[in-house]
Amino acid sequence: MRVIYLKAEQDIESDKKTLQVSDLCKITGQDKKLCARVGKIQILDLTGMTQKRTAVSMMKIIERIQMHYPDVEIVSLGENDILVEIISPKHKKERFTLGKIIFVCCICFFGTAFSIMAFHNDIEILNLSKMVYESVGLVRNGQVGILEIGYSLGLAGGIILFYNHIGKRKLTSDPTPIEVEMRIYENEVNAALLEDAKRLREEQDVE
């Protein structure tokens, strides 16, 4: 019995209309020639499809492979469902990207400024700092004092530590919290799309 191993990613992007096994997953096994031949088996034909996304079940891939090679044992090591996103080569370059980036930058900038001010307003920071000054027997005279300088330095330093980078230079090799959150978000979106496809029975699956 010859064994081939398949490993699928959760989501793939493709600009081709017909997808074969090797487009959907990685293949390995002892018999390299067999792997290459299995890789050529066509799974999906999306010509004429209007949707931009589709889901394929691993079962469908296994079924197709077994149709061609009934005596091959298939081991799937990756995801059970694959999300295929079709990107037409024409539109590969997204439009308005710069505009979108500027828009998001503005939201981040003004939004954060607003929320930190809202927080300071909430805790009545001027009252608070007056109390701290009085605790050491000094009087806050309306000017910027050493406490404010320290607080601001601490706040800026804290965010830089927290976000783990200054400009493009990272402080450590770890990903920044937003990069981590970005991956989590992408995974959740993929999971939701797959769930939807399954419920609507739009997934390419065995009957």
Add this chain to the structure above:
Amino acid sequence: MNFLKLIYLFIFGISSGLVVAGGVFSTLIALGLVPRFAGRSRTAHKVMLYEDFIIMGCILGILISVWPFGEWILRLREMLSAPFLKTMNAIGEVLLGTGGFFAGCFVGCMALAIAEMLDGIPIFARRISFRKGLGCAIFAVAIAKLLGSLFYFIKMM
């Protein structure tokens, strides 16, 4: 003695700043706003840039609310002559308008993100077996927020 007090205040300030930064920004992260913006605009590769803007926004916020930024601007205005003052006013109006718009975007998303984090919408939808028209509900929330905020400002001004 006074010098020691200053050192105490400085250390107090730095420590509280560090802790506040950790608290406020982990809340922002937990809400997952930036990934959402980046996902929506399909610009996930620019996430680091967005973080830079968050840091700069925070610095602007500190300038305005902790430092007497307004007084500095007022002092600057006193030194200007009348025509300059007019252009400065115009620039100020534009900045306020755009800044307000973007801050509103952020706060609106934040409010819904909090509701979502607490699973408010899914729980409600399930309790009243609400199947269709979630889009309408979200739209209603947005309109209500617009009207509510206008009502608040008009009433309070």
